Structure formats: structure tokens, C-alpha cells
Amino acid sequence: xxxxxxxxxxxxxxxxxxxxxxxxxxxxxxxxxxxxxxxxxxxxxxxxxxxxxxxxxxxxxxxxxxxxxxxxxxxxxxxxxxxxxxxxxxxxxxxxxxxxxxxxxxxxxxxxxxxxxxxxxxxxxxxxxxxxxxxxxxxxxxxxxxxxxxxxxxxxxxxxxxxxxxxxxxxxxxxxxxxxxxxxxxxxxxxxxxxxxxxxxxxxxxxxxxxxxxxxxxxxxxxxxxxxxxxxxxxxxxxxxxxxxxxxxxxxxxxxxx
Amino acid sequence: xxxxxxxxxxxxxxxxxxxxxxxxxxxxxxxxxxxxxxxxxxxxxxxxxxxxxxxxxxxxxxxxxxxxxxxxxxxxxxxxxxxxxxxxxxxxxxxxxxxxxxxxxxxxxxxxxxxxxxxxxxxxxxxxxxxxxxxxxxxxxxxxxxxxxxxxxxxxxxxxxxxxxxxxxxxxxxxxxxxxxxxxxxxxxxxxxxxxxxxxxxxxxxxxxxxxxxxxxxxxxxxxxxxxxxxxxxxxxxxxxxxxxxxxxxxxxxxxxxxxxxxxxxxxxxxxxxxxxxxxxxxxxx
Amino acid sequence: xxxxxxxxxxxxxxxxxxxxxxxxxxxxxxxxxxxxxxxxxxxxxxxxxxxxxxxxxxxxxxxxxxxxxxxxxxxxxxxxxxxxxxxxxxxxxxxxxxxxxxxxxxxxxxxxxxxxxxxxxxxxxxxxxxxxxxxxxxxxxxxxxxxxxxxxxxxxxxxxxxxxxxxxxxxxxxxxxxxxxxxxxxxxxxxxxxxxxxxxxxxxxxxxxxxxxxxxxxxxxxxxxxxxxxxxxxxxxxxxxxxxxxxxxxxxxxxxxxxxxxxxxxxxxxxxxxxxxxxxxxxxxxxxxxxxxxxxxxxxxxxxxxxxxxxxxxxxxxxxxxxxxxxxxxxxxxx
Numbered sequence: 001x002x003x004x005x006x007x008x009x010x011x012x013x014x015x016x017x018x019x020x021x022x023x024x025x026x027x028x029x030x031x032x033x034x035x036x037x038x039x040x041x042x043x044x045x046x047x048x049x050x051x052x053x054x055x056x057x058x059x060x061x062x063x064x065x066x067x068x069x070x071x072x073x074x075x076x077x078x079x080x081x082x083x084x085x086x087x088x089x090x091x092x093x094x095x096x097x098x099x100x101x102x103x104x105x106x107x108x109x110x111x112x113x114x115x116x117x118x119x120x121x122x123x124x125x126x127x128x129x130x131x132x133x134x135x136x137x138x139x140x141x142x143x144x145x146x147x148x149x150x151x152x153x154x155x156x157x158x159x160x161x162x163x164x165x166x167x168x169x170x171x172x173x174x175x176x177x178x179x180x181x182x183x184x185x186x187x188x189x190x191x192x193x194x195x196x197x198x199x200x201x202x203x204x205x206x207x208x209x210x211x212x213x214x215x216x217x218x219x220x221x222x223x224x225x226x227x228x229x230x231x232x233x234x235x236x237x238x239x240x241x242x243x244x245x246x247x248x249x250x251x252x253x254x255x256x257x258x
Numbered sequence: 259x260x261x262x263x264x265x266x267x268x269x270x271x272x273x274x275x276x277x278x279x280x281x282x283x284x285x286x287x288x289x290x291x292x293x294x295x296x297x298x299x300x301x302x303x304x305x306x307x308x309x310x311x312x313x314x315x316x317x318x319x320x321x322x323x324x325x326x327x328x329x330x331x332x333x334x335x336x337x338x339x340x341x342x343x344x345x346x347x348x349x350x351x352x353x354x355x356x357x358x359x360x361x362x363x364x365x366x367x368x369x370x371x372x373x374x375x376x377x378x379x380x381x382x383x384x385x386x387x388x389x390x391x392x393x394x395x396x397x398x399x400x401x402x403x404x405x406x407x408x409x410x411x412x413x414x415x416x417x418x419x420x421x422x423x424x425x426x427x428x429x430x431x432x433x434x435x436x437x438x439x440x441x442x443x444x445x446x447x448x449x450x451x452x453x454x455x456x457x458x459x460x461x462x463x464x465x466x467x468x469x470x471x472x473x474x475x476x477x478x479x480x481x482x483x484x485x486x487x488x489x490x491x492x493x494x495x496x497x498x499x500x501x502x503x504x505x506x507x508x509x510x511x512x513x514x515x516x517x518x519x520x521x522x523x524x525x526x527x528x529x530x531x532x533x534x535x536x537x538x539x540x541x542x543x544x
Numbered sequence: 545x546x547x548x549x550x551x552x553x554x555x556x557x558x559x560x561x562x563x564x565x566x567x568x569x570x571x572x573x574x575x576x577x578x579x580x581x582x583x584x585x586x587x588x589x590x591x592x593x594x595x596x597x598x599x600x601x602x603x604x605x606x607x608x609x610x611x612x613x614x615x616x617x618x619x620x621x622x623x624x625x626x627x628x629x630x631x632x633x634x635x636x637x638x639x640x641x642x643x644x645x646x647x648x649x650x651x652x653x654x655x656x657x658x659x660x661x662x663x664x665x666x667x668x669x670x671x672x673x674x675x676x677x678x679x680x681x682x683x684x685x686x687x688x689x690x691x692x693x694x695x696x697x698x699x700x701x702x703x704x705x706x707x708x709x710x711x712x713x714x715x716x717x718x719x720x721x722x723x724x725x726x727x728x729x730x731x732x733x734x735x736x737x738x739x740x741x742x743x744x745x746x747x748x749x750x751x752x753x754x755x756x757x758x759x760x761x762x763x764x765x766x767x768x769x770x771x772x773x774x775x776x777x778x779x780x781x782x783x784x785x786x787x788x789x790x791x792x793x794x795x796x797x798x799x800x801x802x803x804x805x806x807x808x809x810x811x812x813x814x815x816x817x818x819x820x821x822x823x824x825x826x827x828x829x830x831x832x833x834x835x836x837x838x839x840x841x842x843x844x845x846x847x848x849x850x851x852x853x854x855x856x857x858x859x860x861x862x863x864x865x866x867x868x869x870x871x872x873x874x875x876x877x878x879x
Binding site for chain 1 (some may be wrong): 591599687721724725727728729730731732733736738740742745746747748749750751757761
Binding site (some may be wrong): 277287291292293332340341344345349350352354355356358359360361362363364365366367370417480483484487491518521522525526527532533536537 | 798845
């Protein structure tokens with residue numbers, strides 16, 4: 001098991017935003033997390049990736065305890081993530097945005113920088129190469145020198161994924177990778193995720209677009225009010241009474257569906 | 259004992275001035291998320307307006323303070339429109355830098371227009387009254403009661419009137435407030451206006467005890483920041499309580515330890531508190 | 545295109561350096577030479593601020609405090625204890641950066657405006673300590689008679705010309721270090737934090753430690769500029785340590801361009817010269833500069849360097865633009 005959570009939970013001011021969630025992701029698969037708005041999906045991601053500190057439970061990555069590691073350390077241990085809103089730096093180029101992703105795999109320090117040591121030069125090149133590789137993997141290498149802010153939403157989504165890949169992750173957590181892009185582009189992103197899996201990445205995603213989830217996921221977990229209410233392969237989830245109920249109950253809140 | 263009570267009164271008078279000035283600063287921060295480094299300069303301009311109304315035009319003291327509040331409200335609104343409104347989506351460092359620009363401008367403007375000499379503001383409230391065997395300066399009593407009256411008026415405004423409630427609504431929940439259709443622009447201007455007016459009142463009240471000069475706002479500026487950080491940025495009760503606490507700490511440590519220590523205590527306290535609790539003493543967490 | 549512009553940049557750099565080297569030969573006016581030296585010193589200080597504010601996006605208001613610690617370290621050691629200049633200067637840098645490191649541990653627990661206000665408090669407390677600790681710092685009377693540096697081998701520092709070259713050498717060194725950092729992975733980590741702390745964290749950057757590093761570097765450079773200032777000016781008073789000095793350094797950086805490599809130099813040079821030119825209007829300086837700061841931050845937050853970059857990009861773009869139509873080319877992050 002690549003990623004595993006046991007009894008993972010967090011309480012905000014008495015409210016259990018995520019409540020004792022057990023979850024496992026197998027290597028080389030796509031796992032999806034769904035649920036109505038405010039069900040705790042993003043919070044769950046934040047817990048797993050070290051952005052929030054859980055108030056209960058454990059997270060392990062390849063049987064290694066990463067529960068209380070700060071976010072930057074979870075990245076080093078092989079977990080990368082993207083954010084719901086693409087918050088790339090709009091004023092610089094795609095390449096410049098992605099290069100910094102590989103910094104975590106380098107060792108050169110401030111003295112290397114000041115004295116321009118061979119290690120510094122080598123690692124500078126290494127980061128650039130790795131960033132170009134990641135950009136070409138996600139299919140936007142031709143946009144490497146373009147300002148991110150001038151690119152369409154879909155390209156920005158891909159660049160965000162490239163940034164995550166540049167950290168050399170074992171597992172990538174994608175928070176709504178297809179939000180704000182059209183159906184055709186969603187198809188493209190699905191192909192990209194399949195390609196990631198073919199290349200030995202493991203993917204865990206939060207998404208609202210059901211078509212995408214059902215077409216990609218090997219396994220789905222459903223959260224509602226911070227609790228896991230169902231888990232299983234797509235067919236099973238589609239037929240699950242409690243899931244349908246949870247979604248019907250939330251319908252008035254205006255679910256975005258594809 | 260007599261010294262103690264005397265200093266207690268002095269501390270309360272000073273605290274009510276700090277409280278008033280800090281209230282304006284904390285309102286602007288709470289509503290607009292702007293740490294207005296130019297607040298001390300507005301305070302200084304307020305003192306000058308009252309001074310000239312009093313000395314050059316012979317307007318009675320209380321009316322002069324009212325006039326100064328109105329003038330400063332206009333100045334505050336102008337600054338909001340010209341400086342901070344265009345920066346509303348800029349990074350927070352830009353707000354701070356713009357505020358420094360305003361500070362430069364107002365302080366050096368005062369120096370050019372009015373010279374750097376120290377001026378004594380005449381107040382009709384001279385002499386002392388004897389209360390329980392203590393001789394208390396009349397002006398100090400005026401400071402205390404006027405400040406409390408203004409604070410009470412502000413409280414009623416924020417709680418009981420519609421414009422006041424919109425300010426509170428935005429302060430407590432920005433997105434919620436914009437959802438119910440509150441005009442953020444109007445609230446911004448109003449907040450800046452009130453904030454500057456409060457600074458003017460505070461300065462005009464304390465000016466007859468201290469002096470009026472272009473850099474009179476500098477020390478106060480740092481102190482009110484210390485106060486609102488201690489009280490929690492954006493917290494109104496925090497600003498008032500913090501104002502009194504800092505003033506009392508200053509007065510008593512000046513009296514019983516040393517003058518220098520009295521001047522420094524606010525900042526030392528500020529640094530210690532922030533080192534332990536990076537978001538202030540009474541903040542509601544992050 | 546890119547290669548060509550890089551060559552041009554190198555050429556421009558060489559010309560500027562050559563002019564800087566020749567200045568003492570052409571300028572007899574001691575006063576003017578002193579002015580240029582002062583501009584260099586402020587430029588060094590502004591480079592220090594740039595590491596933290598320009599690259600890492602953290603506004604410190606304690607910069608004059610660390611400048612003052614550097615200045616007073618040199619002043620006290622040479623005047624009160626008869627120390628030679630060189631070890632004093634070294635100690636000034638060490639002391640400023642160690643103190644910066646220690647204060648940074650606490651200061652950087654705070655964020656955004658809290659950080660600015662915390663450092664404002666730090667700056668003011670440093671000022672108060674220097675002003676009030678009379679037996680040690682000379683209090684408001686100050687320290688008089690900070691000596692010129694002792695000779696280094698064949699080089700003697702007897703007059704302003706020699707001191708000029710010394711300060712120029714330190715300026716070049718500072719720019720070299722700043723450029724090295726800006727183009728390194730460390731510099732990229734700084735910029736990532738400025739752009740988005742969350743994204744930096746998600747890229748595996750230890751945000752706390754990286755900010756700490758930037759803060760320490762910035763205080764070390766402030767200490768260096770302070771130490772040079774002490775020997776240049778010869779006497780020290782507490783006013784130079786006070787918060788308005790921080791604002792002035794901020795002004796240099798803002799005019800020149802935050803986050804750019806040439807900005808601090810351009811800004812310090814331009815502003816000191818203009819200040820000097822308007823000296824008879826001394827009082828009006830800040831009346832004018834206040835609005836200038838505001839206009840810059842609203843309309844040109846990247847200062848003159850940013851403006852130049854934009855012009856350059858526009859020129860470079862125009863032929864391609866016709867072909868491409870819509871997109872803007874990337875502005876390099878580091879110039």
C-alpha cells in the first residue's frame with residue numbers, strides 16, 4: 001500500500017471537519033475522493049499533505065510515518081499536490097514556475113550560490129532539465145517561455161501538474177484538476193492522468209465532475225460531513241444508497257456536475 | 259499613595275487618548291486589512307487643525323475639536339480614495355509602503371507649512387480640581403470624560419445605526435457582507451473618515467497637556483500599533499483595553515523604574531507578545 | 545535575441561564599472577565625491593533590503609536598526625577600544641547577522657503585516673538602546689572620530705579617493721553576491737515564497753528556514769553598509785538608526801525597483817542626487833517624495849528597473865507580436 005491513513009481527523013473549533021477516516025491508495029492506481037461541497041475533501045488533502053496538522057490518526061507513505069511532517073517534508077518523502085485554484089505565479093514563464101519544483105531534490109546551499117560552485121551550476125541545469133521534462137510530459141513544453149498569466153486555464157492546470165511532477169513524487173494529489181475547463185479539455189486532462197499512471201505515478205484526486213471520476217478511478221471514497229460513508233470501485237459507488245442520498249440532500253446547494 | 263493615585267489618573271487620561279487613537283487604527287485594519295502607518299501623521303494634522311482654529315480663528319475649544327474631526331474625516335476619505343482604493347488588490351507590502359508615502363507627505367508638509375517649532379495649545383480648562391485630597395488637572399478630566407463620551411458614541415454608532423452596522427458586518431465577515439449587498443466602497447470611505455476623525459479628537463484632547471509639533475505622531479504611531487497588536491488587530495474592545503494597559507504600564511514604569519524604561523516598555527511588551535503569540539494576544543487563531 | 549541582449553547587458557555593465565572607476569580622476573570636487581560614496585553605501589543597504597523585500601516578499605522595518613548595529617560596532621570598537629578597522633568591520637557584519645538570525649527566529653513566526661509591525665518594534669528598540677545607552681554608545685551626543693581604514697599592504701587609505709575605491713569594491717562585491725543568489729536555486733526559493741508561500745511549500749521548500757536565511761543575509765548586508773558608513777562619515781549619532789532611515793532605504797529600493805538586480809543602485813544613486821540637487825528646498829524633499837512613493841507603488845510597483853524591463857520586452861516583442869497576435873512574452877523573474 002503506497003498511501004494509508006488510519007483514523008485521520010481534524011477538529012476546527014469543536015467541529016469535526018474530517019472524522020476518523022481510514023483510506024488506502026495502492027501503487028499505480030487512481031483513487032478519487034468525492035462528496036458534496038464542504039464534505040471535507042480538500043481538508044483531507046491538507047491533512048495528508050501536511051498543510052494541516054491532524055488532531056487524530058496517522059498517515060503513512062510506503063509504511064513510513066509522515067503524520068506530523070510539515071508540508072515541505074511530505075514533498076521530500078514523495079508526495080506532491082496541486083491546489084484547487086491554480087496559484088502559479090502569473091507574471092513569470094511556465095518554465096520559471098516549474099523549475100523551483102525540483103529544488104527539493106537538490107542540495108546546493110547559500111554558499112554554493114554565492115561562490116557559484118560546480119554543484120550549484122550542475123543542479124541549476126538539473127532543475128531546468130527536469131522542469132522541461134515535466135512540461136513536455138504534460139504536453140506544454142512549447143509554452144515553456146510564455147507568461148503563465150497569458151495562457152488558457154487548461155494550460156495552467158497542466159503546468160500546475162508539471163510543477164508537482166518536477167518534485168519527483170511517488171503519489172500526486174490533484175485537487176479539482178478539471179475545475180473551470182470545458183469538456184473537451186477535461187478529456188485531455190483525463191488522458192494525462194492515465195499517462196501518469198502508465199508512468200508509475202500514483203494519483204489521488206478530488207473532483208466534482210462525475211464523468212471524469214467514473215472514467216478514471218480504480219477506487220472511490222465518498223465523504224460527507226467529514227466522514228467516510230462509502231468506498232469501492234465506481235460501479236459499486238454509483239449504486240450505493242447512502243451516496244445517492246448524500247448527494248440528493250446536497251442538491252439544493254448547487255452541485256457542479258459534468 | 260498620593261503619588262500612586264496621581265499617576266493612576268494620569269495613566270487613565272493617557273490611556274483614553276491611546277484608546278481613541280488605537281480605535282481608529284484598528285477599525286481601518288479590521289475593515290480594510292490596511293495597517294495604516296500614517297495614522298500618527300493624521301493625529302498630528304488633527305492637532306494642528308484644532309490649534310489654528312483655536313488660535314487664529316478664535317473658535318471655542320470644543321467646537322474647534324469638532325471642526326478638526328470633520329476636516330480630518332475629509333482628509334481620511336481623500337487618502338482612502340487616492341491612495342488605498344487603487345491598491346485594494348495589491349499585496350500587503352504595497353499598502354504599507356503607500357502608507358509610508360502618506361506619512362512622509364503629511365509630516366514634511368506640516369514642517370513646511372507650520373515650521374518645526376513646538377507650540378503650546380491654550381485650553382480653556384486650566385487649573386486643578388481637588389478630588390479626595392488630590393489635585394487633578396482639569397484638562398486631564400476633560401480628556402477622560404470626552405474620550406469616554408466619544409467611545410460611547412462610536413459604540414452606539416456601530417451597534418445601533420445602519421451605516422455603523424455595515425462597518426461591523428464587513429469587519430466580521432467580508433464575503434458574507436458582500437453577499438448581502440453591502441457597498442464596500444462606501445464602507446471603506448466611512449471607515450477611513452471615522453478613523454482619521456478619532457485620531458484628530460485624540461490629538462486635540464491631549465495637545466494642551468503635551469505640545470504640538472510635526473513629529474508628535476511618531477512615537478504615538480508605534481504605540482498605537484503596539485496596542486492594537488496586543489489587543490488583536492481589528493478588535494475594538496482590544497484597542498480600548500490595550501490603550502489603558504499600555505498607558506498605565508508606561509506611567510508607572512516611568513514613575514517607579516525609569517523614564518527610558520517607561521518609553522520602551524510598550525515595544526518590549528509588543529515584541530515579547532508577538533514572539534510568543536505571532537497573531538496577537540486576543541486573536542481568534544489563524 | 546536573448547543572447548544579444550545578454551551581451552548588451554554585459555557591455556553596459558562594463559561601461560558603468562569603467563565610469564565608476566574613473567570618477568575620482570575627473571571629479572576634483574571632494575564634496576561631490578563624498579556624495580557618490582554615500583550613494584554607494586545606501587545602495588549596499590538597499591541591496592540588503594532587496595534580498596528580503598524584493599526577492600522574498602517580506603517587508604522588514606528594522607533595516608536601519610541593523611545598519612546601525614553595523615555602524616556602531618565599528619564606531620565603538622575603533623573609538624572606545626582602539627580596535628583596528630578591518631576586524632571591526634568583520635565583527636560588524638558578524639554581529640548584525642547573528643543578531644538578525646536570533647531576532648529572525650521570533651520575527652518570522654509572524655506573517656505579513658504582523659512581521660512588518662514586529663520589525664518596526666525591533667527597529668525602534670534598537671534605536672532606543674543606542675540612544676539611551678550613553679556610556680557605551682555616546683547617547684545622543686554620538687561617537688566622534690571613527691578612523692579611516694588602516695592600509696592593506698601597499699594600499700593606503702589616506703584620502704577620500706582611496707576610500708572611494710574601497711566602498712566601490714564592497715558595492716561590486718555586494719552586487720556580485722546579490723546576482724549569484726538571484727540566479728541560484730536559493731534565489732528561486734526566495735522568489736517562490738514571495739509569489740506564494742503555499743505553492744512554495746507544495747514544491748517542497750522549507751518556507752520558515754528559507755525566510756530565516758533571507759533575513760540573515762539581509763541583516764549581514766545592512767551591517768556591512770553600516771560599518772562602511774561609520775568610517776566614511778567619521779561620527780555617529782543615534783538618528784541614523786531610527787525608523788525614518790529605514791523608510792529612506794525603502795524609498796531607494798522602490799524608486800529603483802524591488803526584486804531587480806540594478807534597482808537598489810539606480811534608486812540610491814538617483815534619489816541621493818535628486819535630494820542633493822534640491823538641497824536648498826531641503827524641507828520640500830519629502831513633501832515631493834511622499835507622493836512619488838505613492839504614485840510608484842500604485843502605477844510602477846517594480847520601479848524604474850521594472851519600467852525598463854517592460855520597455856525592453858515591448859521592443860523585443862514587436863516583430864513577433866505581429867505574427868503571434870495576443871500573448872505576452874514572459875518577463876524574466878530576475879534581471
